[in-house]
Amino acid sequence: MMFWYDHNVSGWGWFTMSVGMVLFWAVIIGVGVLLYRALSNPLGRTDVHAPPGRIPEQLLAERFARGEIDEDEYRQRLAALHEAPSPPKRA
Numbered sequence: 696m697m698f699w700y701d702h703n704v705s706g707w708g709w710f711t712m713s714v715g716m717v718l719f720w721a722v723i724i725g726v727g728v729l730l731y732r733a734l735s736n737p738l739g740r741t742d743v744h745a746p747p748g749r750i751p752e753q754l755l756a757e758r759f760a761r762g763e764i765d766e767d768e769y770r771q772r773l774a775a776l777h778e779a780p781s782p783p784k785r786a
Contacts, residue, residue, distance in 0.1 A: 751776050 704712070752773065759769040 755764075755769060755772055755776070758764050759766070764772070
């Protein structure tokens with residue numbers, strides 16, 4: 696006789712298959728999420744507009760230096776930045 700248990704699966708067999716199926720789908724979904732995140736954000740950047748640690752005055756000065764804005768607009772925006780309340784600092 697080749698099959699001793701007559702193709703019946705015990706309680707532990709069902710438990711093992713259930714856990715295996717849950718782990719299989721968790722791995723498949725996890726790989727899918729990681730692949731999506733890697734392909735949607737190829738450079739690993741979180742904020743494309745401003746690198747961390749740069750203050751708005753620096754960004755404004757860089758735009759003025761590149762010639763994107765003229766002196767009048769630079770001074771108006773700089774004054775607006777100093778008049779506006781500063782956002783709360785992140786820890």
